[in-house]
Amino acid sequence: xxxxxxxxxxxxxxxxxxxxxxxxxxxxxxxxxxxxxxxxxxxxxxxxxxxxxxxxxxxxxxxxxxxxxxxxxxxxxxxxxxxxxxxxxxxxxxxxxxxxxxxxxxxxxxxxxxxxxxxxxxxxxxxxxxxxxxxxxxxxxxxxxxxxxxxxxxxxxxxxxxxxxxxxxxxxxxxxxxxxxxxxxxxxxxxxxxxxxxxxxxxxxxxxxxxxxxxxxxxxxxxxxxxxxxxxxxxx
Ligand code: URA
Numbered sequence: 001x002x003x004x005x006x007x008x009x010x011x012x013x014x015x016x017x018x019x020x021x022x023x024x025x026x027x028x029x030x031x032x033x034x035x036x037x038x039x040x041x042x043x044x045x046x047x048x049x050x051x052x053x054x055x056x057x058x059x060x061x062x063x064x065x066x067x068x069x070x071x072x073x074x075x076x077x078x079x080x081x082x083x084x085x086x087x088x089x090x091x092x093x094x095x096x097x098x099x100x101x102x103x104x105x106x107x108x109x110x111x112x113x114x115x116x117x118x119x120x121x122x123x124x125x126x127x128x129x130x131x132x133x134x135x136x137x138x139x140x141x142x143x144x145x146x147x148x149x150x151x152x153x154x155x156x157x158x159x160x161x162x163x164x165x166x167x168x169x170x171x172x173x174x175x176x177x178x179x180x181x182x183x184x185x186x187x188x189x190x191x192x193x194x195x196x197x198x199x200x201x202x203x204x205x206x207x208x209x210x211x212x213x214x215x216x217x218x219x220x221x222x223x224x225x226x227x228x229x230x231x232x233x234x235x236x
Contacts, residue, residue, distance in 0.1 A: 003027065004037035006047060010054040026050050060093050061226050062111040063207075067215035072101045072109055083109060086216050098122055099130070099180060099204070107132075107201035108209040110229075111218070120233035121205070127178040128205045128232055129163055132185050135198035139170040144192050148175070155187045162188075174202070205229045 001009075007018035007027065019037045021027060027034055028048045029041060041047060047054045066072060070083045074096070080103050087095060090111075098110040098118035112118050120126050147153050151161030164176035177184060186196045202209050207225045221229070230236035 001041050002037065003029070003034060003039040003041055003047075006041045006056060007049065007054065010047070010056040011049065021049060057113065058093060059114045060090060060095060060112060061114065061117070061221045061229075062087075062090070062095070062218045063210060063213065063221055063225070064097075064109045064111045064218035065209060065213040065215050066101055066106055066109040068104055068106045071103055072097045072099075083111075087111065087218065100182075101201055102183065102186075102199065105199040105201065106215060107199075108204055109201075110204050117230065117233065117235060120235065121229065122180055124179055126233045128229075129176050129178050129203070130180065130201055130205075131164075131174060131176040131203035133168070133198075133200040133202050134173050134175055134185060134189070134196055136171045136173070136189060137195040137197055138193075140167065140173055140192075140194065142167075144194075145173075147192070148188065153188050153191045155181055155184055155191065160184065160188060176203075205232050 003022060004015050004018040007013065007021060008015050011018065022035055022037050025033055025035055026049055029045050064083065064087065066083050069080060071078060071080050072083055074082050074084060083097065084095065093113050095111045095113050096118065098112055098121045101107065101109055110121060121128050145165045145167060148162040148165050151159040153160060160177065160179055162175055163178050166174040168174055175185060185199055189196050205228065207228055210219065213219065227236055
């Protein structure tokens with residue numbers, strides 16, 4: 001990577017500012033002062049600016065199929081392993097999940113190390129939708145579907161309005177919400193006198209979990225998928 005690009009990324013400054021820093025002789029690579037903006041920085045170089053080492057932290061955006069039995073957090077002191085154990089190749093980039101998924105739930109976990117992106121994807125203000133495939137203990141009636149769509153079911157004393165509810169079978173539903181309260185799906189159906197037996201998140205912000213991924217597998221988001229999500233949260 002060119003030196004001006006490297007500094008711009010690692011330091012969060014424009015290319016113009018990066019070029020100026022280089023021109024002023026404030027940049028050293030592996031102990032040598034470098035004054036050329038187009039200098040190719042060798043991998044694993046130590047880049048120092050004004051005596052301070054710069055760490056180039058690559059941003060990652062992964063679609064991960066969390067299996068049941070794994071935590072979506074990094075809590076220690078738990079009987080369950082963290083999903084991060086399945087992502088060791090990215091450990092050095094310090095990934096985390098943008099949004100939780102219960103240990104007994106499976107499906108789409110959006111994994112990133114981009115704090116602002118993750119914050120917006122999960123913050124209610126941005127209303128990013130999440131779609132769940134839900135299998136219930138008892139059949140779900142059309143009145144229940146209407147109640148969910150009209151926002152007549154409450155969680156924590158507040159109404160929750162589903163964006164979409166699709167009956168897939170008498171005990172199976174595809175539910176799209178734009179809120180992300182703790183255990184929200186289980187609590188919504190508990191309020192309706194039902195019980196969630198199986199919960200799988202199949203989409204986030206209209207980006208669908210890749211059907212070719214198996215439990216525990218992951219891939220990077222495609223450019224289009226990332227663009228779609230970033231547009232939703234005004235980062236593109
Ligand atoms: N709602 C739940 O009840 N659990 C989840 O993991 C996600 C949404």
